[in-house]
Amino acid sequence: MHDPDHRPLRYDPAERFASGLPASGAWRPGDPVGERRFMTVTEGRPFALEGGGLLEEITLAYETWGELNADGSNAVLVCHALTGDSHAAGPMSAGHSGDGWWDEFIGPNKALDTNRWYVVCANVLGGCQGSTGPSSDMPGEDRPYAAGFPQVTIRDIVRTQRRLADRLGVGQWLAVVGGSLGGMQVLEWGVMFGDRVRLLMPLATCAAASPQQIAWSAVERLAIVNDPLFNNGDYYDAPPGKGPWAGLALAREISQITYRTTEVFDQRFGRQHVDQRREFDHWGRYQVESYLDHHGQKLVRRFDANTFLVLSKAMDLHDIGRGRGGIEAAFSRLSSPVFTASITSDILYPLYQQAEIHDQVTAAGGRCDHHILDSPQGHDGFLLESTLLGPLIHDAVAETEANL
Amino acid sequence: MHDPDHRPLRYDPAERFASGLPASGAWRPGDPVGERRFMTVTEGRPFALEGGGLLEEITLAYETWGELNADGSNAVLVCHALTGDSHAAGPMSAGHSGDGWWDEFIGPNKALDTNRWYVVCANVLGGCQGSTGPSSDMPGEDRPYAAGFPQVTIRDIVRTQRRLADRLGVGQWLAVVGGSLGGMQVLEWGVMFGDRVRLLMPLATCAAASPQQIAWSAVERLAIVNDPLFNNGDYYDAPPGKGPWAGLALAREISQITYRTTEVFDQRFGRQHVDQRREFDHWGRYQVESYLDHHGQKLVRRFDANTFLVLSKAMDLHDIGRGRGGIEAAFSRLSSPVFTASITSDILYPLYQQAEIHDQVTAAGGRCDHHILDSPQGHDGFLLESTLLGPLIHDAVAETEANL
Numbered sequence: 001m002h003d004p005d006h007r008p009l010r011y012d013p014a015e016r017f018a019s020g021l022p023a024s025g026a027w028r029p030g031d032p033v034g035e036r037r038f039m040t041v042t043e044g045r046p047f048a049l050e051g052g053g054l055l056e057e058i059t060l061a062y063e064t065w066g067e068l069n070a071d072g073s074n075a076v077l078v079c080h081a082l083t084g085d086s087h088a089a090g091p092m093s094a095g096h097s098g099d100g101w102w103d104e105f106i107g108p109n110k111a112l113d114t115n116r117w118y119v120v121c122a123n124v125l126g127g128c129q130g131s132t133g134p135s136s137d138m139p140g141e142d143r144p145y146a147a148g149f150p151q152v153t154i155r156d157i158v159r160t161q162r163r164l165a166d167r168l169g170v171g172q173w174l175a176v177v178g179g180s181l182g183g184m185q186v187l188e189w190g191v192m193f194g195d196r197v198r199l200l201m202p203l204a205t206c207a208a209a210s211p212q213q214i215a216w217s218a219v220e221r222l223a224i225v226n227d228p229l230f231n232n233g234d235y236y237d238a239p240p241g242k243g244p245w246a247g248l249a250l251a252r253e254i255s256q257i258t259y260r261t262t263e264v265f266d267q268r269f270g271r272q273h274v275d276q277r278r279e280f281d282h283w284g285r286y287q288v289e290s291y292l293d294h295h296g297q298k299l300v301r302r303f304d305a306n307t308f309l310v311l312s313k314a315m316d317l318h319d320i321g322r323g324r325g326g327i328e329a330a331f332s333r334l335s336s337p338v339f340t341a342s343i344t345s346d347i348l349y350p351l352y353q354q355a356e357i358h359d360q361v362t363a364a365g366g367r368c369d370h371h372i373l374d375s376p377q378g379h380d381g382f383l384l385e386s387t388l389l390g391p392l393i394h395d396a397v398a399e400t401e402a403n404l
Numbered sequence: 405m406h407d408p409d410h411r412p413l414r415y416d417p418a419e420r421f422a423s424g425l426p427a428s429g430a431w432r433p434g435d436p437v438g439e440r441r442f443m444t445v446t447e448g449r450p451f452a453l454e455g456g457g458l459l460e461e462i463t464l465a466y467e468t469w470g471e472l473n474a475d476g477s478n479a480v481l482v483c484h485a486l487t488g489d490s491h492a493a494g495p496m497s498a499g500h501s502g503d504g505w506w507d508e509f510i511g512p513n514k515a516l517d518t519n520r521w522y523v524v525c526a527n528v529l530g531g532c533q534g535s536t537g538p539s540s541d542m543p544g545e546d547r548p549y550a551a552g553f554p555q556v557t558i559r560d561i562v563r564t565q566r567r568l569a570d571r572l573g574v575g576q577w578l579a580v581v582g583g584s585l586g587g588m589q590v591l592e593w594g595v596m597f598g599d600r601v602r603l604l605m606p607l608a609t610c611a612a613a614s615p616q617q618i619a620w621s622a623v624e625r626l627a628i629v630n631d632p633l634f635n636n637g638d639y640y641d642a643p644p645g646k647g648p649w650a651g652l653a654l655a656r657e658i659s660q661i662t663y664r665t666t667e668v669f670d671q672r673f674g675r676q677h678v679d680q681r682r683e684f685d686h687w688g689r690y691q692v693e694s695y696l697d698h699h700g701q702k703l704v705r706r707f708d709a710n711t712f713l714v715l716s717k718a719m720d721l722h723d724i725g726r727g728r729g730g731i732e733a734a735f736s737r738l739s740s741p742v743f744t745a746s747i748t749s750d751i752l753y754p755l756y757q758q759a760e761i762h763d764q765v766t767a768a769g770g771r772c773d774h775h776i777l778d779s780p781q782g783h784d785g786f787l788l789e790s791t792l793l794g795p796l797i798h799d800a801v802a803e804t805e806a807n808l
Contacts (some may be wrong), residue, residue: 007551008457010636051684053412147411151686211669211692215661218693219654226650228632232414246630250623254658257619262754265615271723280455282555282717288615289622313686319675347751350666 008282023235023243026128026135026304027061027095034095036061036086036130041163053150056139060164061130062086062122065106066114068169075170076112076397077161077197078102078121079178079185081383082311083252083303085129088121089114097302104386111390112177117397120168124185125160126152126310134306135236147233149310154181154318158188165196175397177201179382180349181311183340184318187357191320194335199400201339201393204346204382206353207327207360208319213348216258217312220251224305233306248305249296256295258348261378331364338368339396341389343381369396412686427639427647430532430539430708431465431499438499440465440490440534443571445564457554460543464568465534466490466526469510470518472573479574480516480801481565481601482506482525483582483589485787486659486715487707489533492525493518501706508790515794516581521801524572528589529564530556530714538710539640551637553714558585558722562592569600579801581605583786584753585715587744588722591761595724598739603804605743605797608750608786610757611731611764612723617752620662621716624655628709637710652709653700660699662752667780735768742772743800745793747785773800 027036041047041058048054063086068075078088080101087096089106105111112119123131126149134149165173176189176197183205190200206213224230227247235243269288278284285293321327338361342351354370361368373388375381382389431440445451445462452458467490472479482492484505491500493510509515516523527535530553538553569577580593580601587609594604610617628634631651639647673692682688689697725731742765746755758774765772777792779785786793 007636008553008555010551147414149412151412151684153684208675210666211673211675211690212661212666214675214690215657215669215692215696218690218696219658219661222650222654222657223627223630226627226654227630232411246626250626250630253619253626254623257616257623262614262616265619269615271612271615271618280555280557280721282713286615286618286622286720288619292619292622309686316690317684 022240023238024135024304025300025302027130032095034093035063035090039164039167041160049150050153050155051151058132058160060122060160062120065089065119066117068118072169072171075118075173077173077176078119079182081180081182083299086121086123105390111394122161122164124157126307128304128307134310135304144236146306151313153314154184154188158185158192162193173197174401175199175201179203180205181315187320190334190336191330194333197336200336203341204343204349204379206349207357209316214316217316220254221309221312223247223250224309230305244305245300248300251308252296252299253292256292259379261345261376263376327360328364331361331366334366341371341373344374345376346379348379426644427642428539428708429704429706431534436499438497439467439494443568445567453554454557454559455555462536462564464526464564466524466568469493469523470521472522476573476575479522479577481577481580482523483586485584485586490525490527509794515798526565526568528561530711532708532711538714539708548640550710555717557718558588558592562589562596566597577601578805579603579605583607584609585719591724594738594740595734598737601740604740607745608747608753608783610753611761613720618720621720624658625713625716627651627654634709648709649704652704652712655712656700656703657696660696663783665749665780665782731764732768735765735770738770745775745777748778749780750783752783
C-alpha cells in the first residue's frame, strides 16, 4: 500500500552543498593576494560609465608573465570569460582557487611564450577577484556596493584596460586575445582603440549577443534572484552557509550544459547512476547530475552572485554596432587584422557567429582569418583544445611580431 | 557621483507575476469538467509501479473525438508531452485553459480525421489535469499526495493506458502517436503491448534519455525546489500568490529555450528591448526575456510543480532497453512498423536520436520510416508544423488502415 510517510519528492539540499562556506566567494582585502597586482584606474576623477553611472574609485587586479621589452612591443593582453579572473596562468596557491584558466596556453614555450612575450591579464571591472565590483566596499564606507553597483558594459571594461596599458607602458598591444566574454572585449579593443593593438583574436564569440544567448543569461540570472538567500544582493554579511549558493550554483549548472555537448556527456556519463540502488528514487541522481552539481559547488567557492548578474548583463548588452551605425560600420573602424576561431560543436556561441564576424569584417574592408576547430568539446573548447588552438595562436602572434 | 540609494541589482518580481493566482494550476474535483471523462484504472486492487511503489486508486481523465466503429478498428491514441493534458483538440472553454495542444492535427478532415477515426487522449498518470498525480487527494484523506506521490515511469503510464483501451473496447489501436514524452509512451506501447497496436508514431523523441536531456531536466527540477514557496511540495494550501510560481516558471523558461531555436528567436525578437529607455538598467528586459516570462507565467496557471518533478524524472528514466537486454533487444519485440519524424533544428531531441531509433529498429528486424522535417521551429516543430507533418501522419494512418 501507499505509505504516506514516504516522501519521494522531498529534496535534501544537504546532498549537494557542504555547510559552512562563506556567503560569497569574492576576494576581499585581507585575503591572500597571490600573484595579483593592483592598479588604481581612477586618479582623482570619477569614471563615467556608458550606461550613465559614475564610479569614484576603480581598482584593477592584474597579473603578468614574462618581461616587457624596451620598446614595449611584445605585450599580449589576455581577456577572461564570465567566471574567469586575472589568474590566467600559474598554479593554484593561497589566493588562487585553482590553476590558471589558460595555463595550457601561457608559459615558457607555450602558445603565448612567456620567454618571448609579456602577457597580461586583468580581472574585469565588475568582477570579484580583486577588481572593483559589487563585492567591493563603496568609497569611504565599510560596506560593499552589493545591489548598488552600477551596470557596466564591455566598453567600460575595455576603457579600464586601456588605462592599465598606459600604466604598464604598453603603447600598442602585440595582440589582444580572449574567448566568449573575453572575445567581446577583444572586438571592442579593435573598434575603440584600433591604434593600440596590432592583432585582434576574438575566439568563440559574437559581434552582438543573440536573443538565444540573452535568453540563457536571463534564466541564469533568475536562478540567482529566485534564491531567498540572495536577499536582493545583500548577502555579504550572511553567516557561513547562508549565502545564495543554491541560486548561483544553479546558474552555473545551466550554463555548464551550454558550455558542453551531448557528445561529451554521452562519452563521459552515458546513463550511469551515482547509486544504482536509487535508480527509481525521485532524487536519485545520474552521473551527469553529479557532474553539474560539482561545477555549481565549485563556482560558489570562488565567485560572487552579484558579479554574475552584472557581467552576464554586460554580455547581453554587447553589440559592437550600438551607437555606431551598425556592426559593419563599427568594423570599418578596425585598423588591425582579426584572427577568429570557432569550435564546430559550440552550441552557445555557434560557428555561424564567428562566420558572421569574418563576413562583416571583410565586408567592412578589413582582414579576418576564420579558423574552424573540429572538436566535440563545445564552447569550452577554447579553454580545452590547447593542442588544436595553441599553435594557431602562437603562429599568428609570431607572424604579427615579424611584420613589425 | 555614485548614488548609494540607486540599487540597480534589486529585482522586482512584481514585474513578472500578477498577484493572487492559486498556488497550483492543477485541476481539482469541483473545477469545471470541460470535455474530460474519467475512468478508474484500479478496480479493487492496487496498481504496482515499476519503481516499487503502490497506488491504491488511479483515475485517468481522457477525451475522445469521433466515433469508435463496430469492430473497434479505427481508434488512434494520442500521447501528450510534458506539460500537455487530455485536451489535445477542441477550443478553450471552462475547464480547459487553452485550445487543444494538437488542435491543428485532430478534427474533421484534419490529419487525424475524426470523421473517420476515433481519437483518444488521456492525461498521463502523475499529471495534474484530472488524472491521478501529486495534486490528487490520497485515498480516504482530504489532502493531496504532494511530496508523497511515488515516482512513476513511462511503462507505468502506458500500463494505465492499456486499461483505458480495454475499457473503451479498443482491442488494437490503429495507431499510437505522440511527440517528446508522448513519443516515449509510443515506443513503450510497441514493446510492451505490440499486439495491441498496428502503427507506432514516435515523433521528436528518443529510445533512451541522453545525459544532456537528463541535465536539462535536472536544472529545471532544481529551479523548482530552490523556490522557498515550493516548501518541499507542500504548497497546495498556500494562500493565493504564495505558490512556487517563480520556480515553476523558471523551469518552464529554461525548457522553452530548449524547445525553440536561435533562428526563431533572431527572426521574432532580435535584440529588441521591451523599453528602450531602460536599455542599461540591470533589470531592463529584452523582448526575448518578456517572451520567456510570458511562457513561464502561462504555465503556472495550468500546471503543478510536483507534476513537473514527477514527469520530468519519468522522462529521465526512459530507457526502452532497461531490463530487456538493451535497446535492440527491446525493439526486437516490436510487431508493428514505426513511423518516426525529426525536426532538423531540434536542439533538445536532435535528429540523430530519431536516426538511432530508425537504425536500431531496423537492426532488430523491424520496419521504420524516418521522416525529416526541414523546419527552423526546433523541438516545438512537432506541435507547430501541421502543414509539413499532418499529411505524413494522415497518409501513414490511412495506409495502415487500408492494409487491414
